[in-house]
Each structure stands twice: as structure tokens, then as C-alpha cells.
Amino acid sequence: MQIITDIKQMQEIGNNWSNSQTIGFVPTMGYFHKGHLSLVAEANKNCDITVVSIFVNPSQFGPNEDFSSYPRDLQRDLELLNQYKVDYVFNPTPDQMYPAGYKTWINVEELSSILCGASRPGHFRGVATVITKLINIIKPSLMFMGEKDFQQIVVLQTMLKDLNFHTQIHPCPIIREADGLAMSSRNVYLNSEQRQQALCLSLAIKQAQEQYKQGIDDPQILKKNASDLIIRAGGRIDYIKFVDSVSLQEVKQAKDDTRILLAVFIGKTRLIDNAALGSY
Amino acid sequence: MQIITDIKQMQEIGNNWSNSQTIGFVPTMGYFHKGHLSLVAEANKNCDITVVSIFVNPSQFGPNEDFSSYPRDLQRDLELLNQYKVDYVFNPTPDQMYPAGYKTWINVEELSSILCGASRPGHFRGVATVITKLINIIKPSLMFMGEKDFQQIVVLQTMLKDLNFHTQIHPCPIIREADGLAMSSRNVYLNSEQRQQALCLSLAIKQAQEQYKQGIDDPQILKKNASDLIIRAGGRIDYIKFVDSVSLQEVKQAKDDTRILLAVFIGKTRLIDNAALGSY
Numbered sequence A, B: 001m002q003i004i005t006d007i008k009q010m011q012e013i014g015n016n017w018s019n020s021q022t023i024g025f026v027p028t029m030g031y032f033h034k035g036h037l038s039l040v041a042e043a044n045k046n047c048d049i050t051v052v053s054i055f056v057n058p059s060q061f062g063p064n065e066d067f068s069s070y071p072r073d074l075q076r077d078l079e080l081l082n083q084y085k086v087d088y089v090f091n092p093t094p095d096q097m098y099p100a101g102y103k104t105w106i107n108v109e110e111l112s113s114i115l116c117g118a119s120r121p122g123h124f125r126g127v128a129t130v131i132t133k134l135i136n137i138i139k140p141s142l143m144f145m146g147e148k149d150f151q152q153i154v155v156l157q158t159m160l161k162d163l164n165f166h167t168q169i170h171p172c173p174i175i176r177e178a179d180g181l182a183m184s185s186r187n188v189y190l191n192s193e194q195r196q197q198a199l200c201l202s203l204a205i206k207q208a209q210e211q212y213k214q215g216i217d218d219p220q221i222l223k224k225n226a227s228d229l230i231i232r233a234g235g236r237i238d239y240i241k242f243v244d245s246v247s248l249q250e251v252k253q254a255k256d257d258t259r260i261l262l263a264v265f266i267g268k269t270r271l272i273d274n275a276a277l278g279s280y
Helices: A007-015 A034-046 A074-081 A123-138 A147-162 A185-189 A192-197 A199-213 A219-233 B007-015 B034-046 B074-081 B123-138 B147-162 B185-189 B192-197 B199-213 B219-233
Strands: A002-004 A023-028 A049-054 A088-090 A104-108 A142-146 A168-172 A236-243 A259-266 A269-276 B002-004 B023-028 B049-054 B088-090 B104-108 B142-146 B168-172 B236-243 B259-266 B269-276
Touching: A002 A007, A007 A088, A007 A123, A023 A034, A023 A123, A034 A049, A034 A142, A034 A168, A049 A074, A049 A123, A088 A123, A104 A123, A104 A147, A104 B147, A123 A147, A142 A147, A147 A168, A147 A259, A147 A269, A147 B104, A185 A269, A192 A199, A199 A219, A199 A259, A199 A269, A219 A236, A219 A259, B002 B007, B007 B088, B007 B123, B023 B034, B023 B123, B034 B049, B034 B142, B034 B168, B049 B074, B049 B123, B088 B123, B104 B123, B104 B147, B123 B147, B142 B147, B147 B168, B147 B259, B147 B269, B185 B269, B192 B199, B199 B219, B199 B259, B199 B269, B219 B236, B219 B259
Parallel strands: A002 A088, A023 A049, A023 A142, A049 A088, A142 A168, B002 B088, B023 B049, B023 B142, B049 B088, B142 B168
Antiparallel strands: A104 B104, A236 A259, A259 A269, B236 B259, B259 B269
């Protein structure tokens, strides 16, 4: 496992991949949990070379968000990666990625301004831009991303197709704690009471899936019930939406592949979760 | 010379370049003049493979601009290219490049909203986006572009650096008619009287260079004199600026590498020209 901190050095390696090799890339902001590691395992399974980036990307955080306090532990991350076949870890500095005078931004219109994009203006612009930079530096064939950030996957798939990148996204399922909480680096922000409250996201999803299975396909009813459950648990709802899994537009009638997406504040911590209604 | 109209087919060819080959790319909107052909010759001189794209890019034209009337003559263009070693001509349709639901745009901030960007909102967004698409499809090492579109080169160099593309721009000098008019596909719009008037752009540049050589380094004076010359000739000034050749910011004192940039309407035709003050 080679740790690369210099963009030019990583780019040089990327320039010399052979056309016959499949290069797997797992972009991360570090502070690994089992969700991240499942992506690395999936890259190992599908690719000849595995590259993991660890970069807390400042441009995807809003001015009042948690960029500076976002949890970081590079040493622990590297030890965890040692259990896998990771060929390269790319770990650049923000100053290298965004030097003085940086000016270029990528926007995926419509998809970036709804859902999490409505609550976090500029977030997906930062994500789209950093992923373009990382793809140009690393030149992967496949990029492994978790479905917890479902909107992120849709935004980036649209960008890759629109801009004719040859890199494809390989989406991987959400990894959950035993009690159902979706794994997230931000879960460390929760105290023990909040940790219990946080179950309301996965419980609201389960309830919606069960009610859909019982024949309720009106998103308004499903949403009201999810909302009641979350409020009772002490969560503050940012959004609950039932959307088409490709366009992310709200649906009028729920179907198996309709996605329930939700963002909920537990205390000051904003958590997200999602699932296909028919996947229960 | 192979003519490729399908994006996937061109991309397939691009995926299989060998790392040891230098791939030269000349992006054009067709309707070739000697300026375009000088770029092809330069690509031939510097590269193992030469790819020329012919694509009138709708996204860089404003709603009231000349997209539909922009001159096109593919047959003539291909005949002209036959005099050079062109390996591939890439000639996609607008529908292929921007299919229904297209959403992704690249903006190079600051540099895109001044000069031609102030007169043509969205122009450089369209240029930056189409060039990113073409680079991802063709994967060139070097891109040959004429200095007539000086701001375009600066915008794209900034984009390529910011987004960590490995493609580099190889700028090529402006090619002029015998009487000094910078070659442009839009020169066909000029009637014979306007063709004479159009000389005011290169004459204003020459005058500024001469006056600078004589010791006048105050951009205000140089600008006033250029402006007088153009108005006397019947031109309508869009802008005349004396700028730093990297930042494109206006300078307070002219130097050898200060660039005079101008955009002038001759009748309804908007022409541009530029030069370094010290290059006379």
C-alpha cells in the first residue's frame, strides 16, 4: 500500500495504467466505518488495482457546516485499509487541491438544487468538482460509492454521462449497525440519548416499506406516517421525499423502485438515510 | 483520414491510444480558413496522431447570436484537411452531444464574465463544457488553439489546471489576411465596404503597438487613440482593454506582454482581435 500525497505523483501513476487493467477507485473523506470498508472490499473483488482517496473536501461544506470539526483519524484509517488489498491511498492537502486563484466549478443543474442540495447550497457543486478532479488525477475505470448518499450517486452518474467520462459508478448497498442505524462518520457526533433517537430514520423507512407492502401507495399518507414517527422520536425533519430513483422527482404514486429519502436533525447532527420502497 | 460521427466509436479509439503516443487535437467549428489549417499543421509537426473535431457548438451561442446562420461547409472542410495528415475527424451531432435531459455545465469564474464574457453571457460556460466533453471523448495530449480567441485560451488553460486534466494547450499565433485582418469564419458576413472598415481592428492594434514603442505606456491614452481610430473607420466598439496576459485584469501601466484585446461591431458582425503590445 503506497501512500501518495502529491497530485503530480498520483497523476503520473494514473497516466501509466495499462488499458487492460480495471482500476477501482473509492473516494472517501476518511474516518472509516464498515460502509467505507465494504466499498474497498467490492473494489478488490471487481478490479485489478484499488485506489482509495482520503480527502475532507472543503468545497462541499457550507460556511456554517462542520468542515473543521469533521472527524479525522488518518492513522486509524490506514490501519483499517491494511486488511484489504489497497494499492494506493491518495491523501492530498486542501491547498494542493484548491490552490490560490482556483476558479473552476461544475454544476449539475436541477439535481443539485433539490433535496440535500436545497438544504446545503453549493454542496453538490463541491462534490461534482472534487470528483472530476480526482477522476482526472486517478483515471479509474470504476468508482465505488455507497447508496447512503443516494442523491450524490445520481448527481455524479448524470455528470459522468453528460461530460462523457469513461469512469462508471458501481453503487454499493448501505451498511447498517445491528439496530438499523445507517453507518456514517457523523454518528460520532451523537450522545447516547441521540444515538437512540437516531433510529427513527431507519424505523421510518421500515414503516413506509411495510405500509407500502400492505397496499398504501399514496406518498402523502406514507410521508405523514413517517413524519409522525420521526417527530415522536424527537427528530427534526429536514425533508422526507418519495422520489423516482433516476430523476429524483417526487412521485404521485409509489412503486417498488420509488425511493424514500430523508434528512433529519438529531440535536445538531443532520443524518440522512434512504431505501427503495419495494426492497423490504 | 477516418470520419467519426459517433461519440462511443471515437471514445473507443481514444481509450486505446498508447501511453507513448502524443495525441494532437484541433477543436474547431469548421468552415476552415488558414488559421484553422495552421493549427492542423502545428499538430502534425508535434504529434503522432492528429484529431480534428468539427462541431458548431450550440451551447456557446447566446439566444440572439448566429448559431443557425454560422457558416458551415463540411465537404469543403474535409477536402482542405486532405492536404494534411489527419488521422481522425470527429463530427458529432448536437443531439448526441447534448441529449434531452442534459444538465452539466462548467464555469470558470471571474475569467468567464469579463471581456467577451460580459458581452456574451454563457459563452465561456458553453466553451468550457464542450471542450471538457471533447477531451473526455478524444483524450488528447495537446490541444491546438489559435490566439485570436485569446480569452478562450486563458479560460481553458485555467480550467485544465484547476480540474487536473493532463491535456495541455499549445497556443498558435493569429493568422492574418495580407492587409492585416485576422482570419475568422465570420469574415464572410462582411460586404466589401465592411471588409475595408474591418481593417480598423488590426490598425488600432498596430497604432497602439507603435505608440507604446514610442514610450506611451498609459493605457488610458492608448485606449483613447485606438477608440478614435475605430470610430473614424465606422466601427462600433464593444470593448478595448489593455490586460495582463495571465489574469486578464486591466493594467495601470502597459508593458511588453500587456495584451490589447478588442471587440468591434462592423455592421452587425462582431469581430475580435488582440496582440501583445511589445510584439510589434
